[in-house]
Amino acid sequence: MTFCVGIKVEEGIVALADTRIVKGSEQVNKQKLAEFQHAGQSLFTMTSGLRSVRDKTVTYVDESLRNDESTRDRLYQFVNLFGEQLRRVKSEDGPSLAATNHSFNLHAIIGGRLSADESPQLFYLYPEGNWVEAAVDSPYFMIGRTYYGKPILDRLLRFDTPLSVAVALAFLAFDATRTSVTDVDYPLDLAVLTNEETSPRFQRFSESELAPVSAEWTRSLTESLTHLPMDWAEKLLPTFTNS
Structure with missing residues (x-):
């Protein structure tokens, strides 16, 4: 699976992706956060x-960028191209996949900043090739294993959340997911693009590098339980007295 x-x-x-790929009883690591170069910009x-759908779509996108002389200066234009090539792959491979009971299910998150974009942009692309853009009232997109990381983002993430806290929340959403499933795991890839920059910064992290962060989060949660008001449950809990 994927996170x-x-x-x-x-x-x-902020973008964060795990690298775990499960094929039957085999577990391997593959990069899911990919960098594209276009017109001197990075996204x-x-x-x-x-x-297989992902690899073919990315290959078609890369080929189109190489063969097309026009320059895309807005990120949504690149997203449109990605959607066009995704529909192309669906027309070519969709029937054969359906014949073997495989659904055409590629979802994509695309982010970056091209020359005419006023600020960094973030888009969610559906398998049908259409897209939506991140907004003030919907500041994140998640694909793959979405159940376990979603609660912490819904509770704590806002559009005015500091970027450093957004990075922390992305990690904690991943950490909550990998704690509950076996098909999401390290190493993880992280990208950050500030309003002052034109290209994202990319870095890969191992489990050993981030284990202290995860341990501190667990310690903080455990400690907070001791301060949680419990008077509402007094009638349900037994009263112990010292003999």
């Missing part, structure tokens, strides 16, 4: 779904 999350806040955008894509 990918893209966040857009007032100060910039990123993250995908969930069939790997």
Whole structure:
């Protein structure tokens, strides 16, 4: 399976993806946060779904960028191109996949900033090739294993959340997911693009590098339980007295 999350806040955008791929009893690591270069600018894509569909779509996108002399200066134009090539792959491979009971299920998160974009942009692309853009009232997109990381983002993430906190929340959403499932795991890839920059910064992290962060989060949660008001449950709990 997959865990990918893209966040857009007032100060910039964050992208995080795991690298675990499970094929039957085999577990391997593959990059899911990919960097694209276009017109001297850098942007990123993250995908969930069939790997074969992802690889073919990315190849077609790269080929189109190389052969097309026109320059796209807005990120939505690149997203449109990605959607066009995704529909092309669906027309070519969709019937054969359906014949073997495989659904055409590629979802993508695309982020970056091209020359005419006023600020970093973040988009969610559906398998049909249409898209939506991150907004003030919907500042994140998540694909793959979405159930476990969603609660912490819904509770704590806002558009005015500082970028550093958004990075922390992206990690904690991943950490909550990998705690509950076996098909999401390290190493993880992270990209950050501030409003002052034109290209994202990318970095890969191992489990050993982030284990202290995860341990501190667990310690903080455990400690907070001791301060949680429990008077509402007094009638349900037994009263122990010292003999």
